[in-house]
Amino acid sequence: MAELVYPPVIGFAHTLFKALDLRFDVEGTEHIPQRGGAVLVSNHIGYLDFVFCGLAARPAKRLVRFMAKESVFRHKVSGPLMRAMKHIPVDRAAGMDAYKHALTALRSGEVVGVFPEATISTSFTLKNFKSGAARLAQEAGVPLVPMALWGTQRLWTKGQKRNLSRQHIPVSIRVGEPVTAGRDESADSVTERVRGRVQDLLESAQRSYPVRSEGPADSWWIPAHLGGTAPTPAQARGLDRR
Template structure:
């Protein structure tokens, strides 16, 4: 079935980015394979991360099918859009259905987008990873493509008002070399390798990010270990 809605949605997103005057630093998009199945794996710091993760696949002319919580598909606006773009609903009480759906898509040559932290990280650091992405890649015999986003939390994230003003926010997107999971390797070991690589990409994005907080009140989007006022991982977990 042709993707009739997905390309116009991408076009609308690009127009919106221009209206917001976002500045992008996108690196490593050549690591996204131009054909065949792959699991694109990103950190999760914003409600809009699926848009920016998908943007990383556009130079390879790939459309990403994201695994997202089932409630998004029940929403009267987002639901029809998500279904039309062939994203994959995840009912956490019946995760095996979403897994089977994603596995079938990978074997048919699709790119599946996964946020292994499952939910937004309020500390803007990497949380513990679920092993689902690794298991999918192993079973489908496809690569894991790690990536990191930075700056997206300034637009809209958990516990803060969204800011869609014309603020010239920089957004960093770093894509790393594909990871080939060993067939005899445990999913936990693959996940640990994936998380280590994504940590490197995230730190690189933070080092090169061309903006700093302009005041103490503006330091909320910077992690505590970098001098910001975001909660530490322990504080975030307690909350």
């Protein structure tokens, strides 16, 4: 079936990137398979992360079907777009439907995008990963492709105002080698291996990021352990509970 909506949306995203004059640093896109199913696994630090994960798949000419919370599909603007782009709604009260939907997509050769932290990390460090991505990869017999994003939180994230002005913000994207999810391995073990890969990629992106804090007023996006004023993981967990 022809993709009538996804390509124009990609075109709009590229126009927006140019308008904002974002400075991209992308490595590892060759690890995204050019054919066949795969589970794309990324950290989650901003509301636009799915856009940048999808960008990393374009050199392989792949369209990523993202698993996203069901409320996004109910929105009068985003809902029709999400459905037309064949993204996958996740109702946390009935997660098996989304799981089956994603499994069907993988078996038909699609790339499915998953944020296994489930919600944005307001500490900008990795939260615990849920095991759904690993279980999908095991059951569908497809690889998991780890990815890390950095800098996207400076554009739009939880608890901060949107910053979509032309400030030449750098965005780093790192894609790692695919991880094979053995059927005899526990999903928790696979999940921890993938999380470790994402952590390595995230640290690589942070080390090479060209911007550092210019003082306390501009350090909110930097994790506490790197000298910034973002909440610690423990503080972020408390904020999530509230």
